[in-house]
Amino acid sequence: MKKITFLAIACLINYYGFTQDEKKIDSLLKRIESKVSEKEKINLNVLLAKEYSFSDSTKTSIYAKKAIMLAEEIDFSEGIADAYYEIGWSKIEHSAPYREAIKPFELSLKYSEVSNYYSGIINAFNGLGIIHKNVGKYDKAVNFYKKALKIQEEQQIDTDLASSYNNLGIVYKLQGKYIDALEYYNKTLQIDLESDNKNYIAGSYANIGIIYKMSGNYPKALEYYFQSLKISEELGNQKYIANNYNNIGGLYHEQNDYQSALKYHLKSLNMRKQINDKKGIATNYLNIGLAYSALNDHEKAYSYQLKALELQKELGNKREIATAQINIGKNFIEAKKYSEAIPFLKKGISASNEIETTDISISGMNLLGESLLELGKYQQAEKILSESALKAKEIGLLKETGIASENLAKAQSASGNHKAALKSYELYHTIYDSLLGEEKAKQISQLQIQYNTEKKEQEIKSLAQQASIQSLELKQANLSKTIYAAIAIFILLIAAVLFLINKQKQLQLLQKSQNIEQNLLRVQMNPHFIFNAMTSIQDYMNKGDSKQAGLYLVKFSKLIRQVLDNSRNEFISLEQEINMLENYLSIQNLNREYPFTYSIELEEGLDAEEIAIPPMFAQPFIENAVKHGITSVKGNAKIQILFAKENDDLIVKIFDNGIGIKETMKIEKKDHRSHAIKITEERIELYRRMQKKRIDFDIKNLSQGTEITFNLPFQYI
Template sequence: MNTQSLTKKWSKTICLAFLYSLSIFSNCYSKGNRIQSSDLKDSLISLLKKSGNDTLMIDSVYAHIRINRRRLGEEYKNTLLEYIDYTTKIQYSRGAMRMYDRLGLNERYDERYDSAVYYHLKSLELALELKDSFQMAYNYNNIGQAYRLQDINNLAIKNFHKALELQEANGNDKGASFTQNTLGAVYVVQKEYDQAMHYFRESQKIAVRRKDQRTQSYNLGAIGEVFLLRDQPDSAIVYFNTAKDIKQQMGDKKGLAVSKHLVGQAYFKKGNYVEAQKFLNEALVIHQKYNNERYIALCFDYLGKVKLKQNQFSEAGAYLLKAKEIASNIHSYENLISINNSLKEYYQEMDKWPMAMLAIQQNQQINDSLFSLKKTREMQALEIEYETEKQEQQIKLLSAENEIKEQRLKIGIAIITLLVLTIAFGIFIQKEKQKRFVLERDKVKQQLLRSQMNPHFLFNALGSIQSYMYQNDVKTAARYMGNFASLTRSILNNSAVEQVSLEEEISTLTNYLELEKMRLQSNFQYSIKVPEEMDIEFITVPPMLIQPFVENAIKHGIKNYTSGGKVELTFEETSDLIHVIIEDNGEGIDTTRGKMVSSHKSMATSIFKQRMKIIRDKFPNVPEPVIADLSDVNRKGTRIDLYLPILELTSTSNA
């Protein structure tokens, strides 16, 4: 193929990529930012099939499917199935493995528990083939959750223990803490309080070490409930109040309401009805605000019990009848048993013996139904356990210890091999070290807000592409075009969402920095440092709050460099915050004028201030950004310390 035809081929490829990115951009922003779920599904599957065997592109489609779960709506499950069919067809087992797990979660959320277990087992089969012990832990945990929600507690416990063994071996403290918390909750249902207390305390040790306030509050509340079940209300009150203080500090109003009504229950059991009524009323106000019917019924029930103890029978009857109406509507049978017992006492005090007898009969019917359901589930558990063990044998389930040992052995061999090669060829590649810096490839799962795509950036990008093509440098032009199209797709697909994973945010920054580096013809180097133990895939943060600072570091910090410029990003996890450090070796700034001062006050910076104001309204513990001139510490450049809140994430551990 001659140079002219090659140039024509690459030009066509670049144009198609550009037109495709613009067509998606136009489609998504038309009709008031609305897009039909079927159209979105077709676009994603079309992009998947165009990916061929490019696993990077396939993984990016996976990320977009996850992000657009709500927008896909009823097409979400079909999209997952088509993704699995395609990755199975091209023998990309890792893609199918992750999507089977995602499909199992979808079935669980829709209360189709049998199919949820089936899909998680399919994911587990592939995880075993790939010797992926981290994915195995997710699978066992998710299988345990499906059994737990069906009250098949023996199988739930069995799978949670398998997950916990893997998490501890992998050093996954966060996952282990969640699983221990869930195990404790299952043992409470089983009335095995010593076992429950053990796992709550083990989870708490990790949560304290990790400064994980959310899990600490869960564990403290759970320990308090065990004390309450053991008729130790004084100890229960201590733990409930500590959990309440943490939730108040975090701004968790729903959790605060739960803690308040637990404190009220403990005071009721202690016989202090005045304090009980006070805390129950405070909890009721919050529960009603969020329309949490189960807890509203519970508060009315206990307020009725308080009034019975105070011989205020008229008010007691009103509370208990409200509680019964709500509990009946939501089929909360445990609440109904407690309410009927209180109503029986109320009717006896009012000499309404037929009504008292009716309450007793209703409880007997509920208990008979629950007993029958329990026996049915026990039989079901035996059958499921047999089938599960048979499936595990069919896929030759490996023990966690052997899996991890084999992985460590392979890593050890790889390290030794790398060291030998490095020593053998070190002399010959000394001059090539700087060229071997490997950039993390963009996975096209970022969120870039529309404000980031200003005309200046677009003109620069298109001008650079045009320049490369005039120079007949089609490879560089194609590479630049690919990164530009990826960045455009990210902005478009995520402009409506409020959170992304930290992994996606880092990938976005990498892509942006690489584009700027190519445009400026490598007049600077950049680095992004992330601790290995940070679970960036499962940490979610507000999107595109870091990019404006990176943009200023390039455009104003190192703007006068023709070479030797540096931009460094460092990520750290502290309690419920992500700490981001952005440094450049530019000329520095004058920090005496206050917050966020520079010679360039961009629209992105203005939007950042507005967004941070909204974020601090919800998360008052998020500090202001701190900008420091490094010349004050005998260095050159600027350092920015930025803090982002870790947002709420639907967890598979259900802790």
């Protein structure tokens, strides 16, 4: 059953954030007591309200209201607008229900528009955007942010330009538009670096790190997180330090290192408790719960997730309320307590529907469908999963569409609706094929090339240093400067040429590897095989043999999953390889005029769970035996597969009692040579070159049949 993993919540660091400055507060208080104009006194009160907005909401309110009172006496609308803005911002920062912050921002906008106070209008639009973002109304948030940005561009106001860029980056991240988010975060960072504002630089580094994490570039994400953490520690900014701990914990969670994730989330929690950051504490509770759930400690997971839910209810953040409820439901599913999961999932779906957060709703519906399926409530499961698959497909959530369609097919098959089940499996297969398509492969390849390029650049730096040392030695030997320069340049040129050659070779190897793996995947899941399997299943349905049809439908689904999942890894366990071959041979035997017998044997003493093997090495040759070798054997056709150990080698033997290799080759020449076998030969050669290990491959023509032998390096997972 496909499980849905809710990722640890990352802390987007808001661009307005800064720490309270006691010296600055003392200076402002002294200036208020001195002889200053009324307008300056109003502005000083607003600045005091701003200084306290992150630490003491009561004092923010006191100074802001004092500023409003003084500003109303002299009809100073700009001062009133700024004061209301600080009240609104303090409410957001101190985790008040977000709806309470709307009114101060609307009043700030109203007074700003009275006097064409553009900075005030920009701030109010950004504030309203943040509120709508926090309740999941992303399109409205984007609308407010773009209104602010438009005024800034028209009036050429650069002061808060970084804030507007940052806000758009945050909402695009939440919408899953990572390219747009990265574009705006980089614009923000550029302004921060130019102004040398350390707090803002730390915030931008953290936000860019989150985008790299969500995009799957973990080394780059960690690099940006630690840059942010370093600056935050230098500044003593506890809020940012806690945010970075949380983000680093989320990154470890993403990489399945749950103990390290727990360590950083607990560090973040302790720091947030010290500064009474309720919103952050709720996030930590949820993430700690997720870590415990992943560690199969479901009681502790439930305890922390319940704390998160209660605190989010207190704060009135509906998006996080929905997320917490659905995560509690997921925890119950993992503990196989399906009945207890359902009430939480239903509440989470309802809460997410209220704020139009369709992505959360779909995840909850998929989990609800899974629970109903496990409880044997097939019709209810079919109804909810049909709706989930449709919604996910409409908004382009490929992964969720695949999850929904897979479980939907199982529900339909269990309730006897096999034709609909077959259609759902076709959709599931198409989705997962898309997820592993060429574009993703190219992205992976680019990351690998980038890593190797950076490595080679370090080697060039080392060569350059050697060149410098040699040049000094030449100087000491009183050789002419011309000779020294020529030799140094010559060495650098050699280094550059070697780098370019090496880089080109590496690129070619990686690209060739990626192309071979992709081609092999296409060959193994070729449309002809899929069509034949589905036709055979359809035949069973037409004959009224629903039990047999359902059995093979499950086998076919499992085979597709195995091939797609295994193809992602350089090595899998021998047990996984054997399971895949079992399903493959079983389906190949469907509706054959002369069925064959097959056996897969493992030498005594070998542990299939511990032994590593490149995925799908033997399958192309087994396919060849089925399609050509034993086709003409009318009765008693056999395929035997043996895995054994010989010295330091894993031996894989494939035997069939068919027409033999010579006759098979004649057929292949006639029908063109097996594409899969050609790719496998290329794959063997590539392994030899990249891993520098011996791999032998031999085909023997027997008196009746063919024997194929692989000698692979014996290694453990």
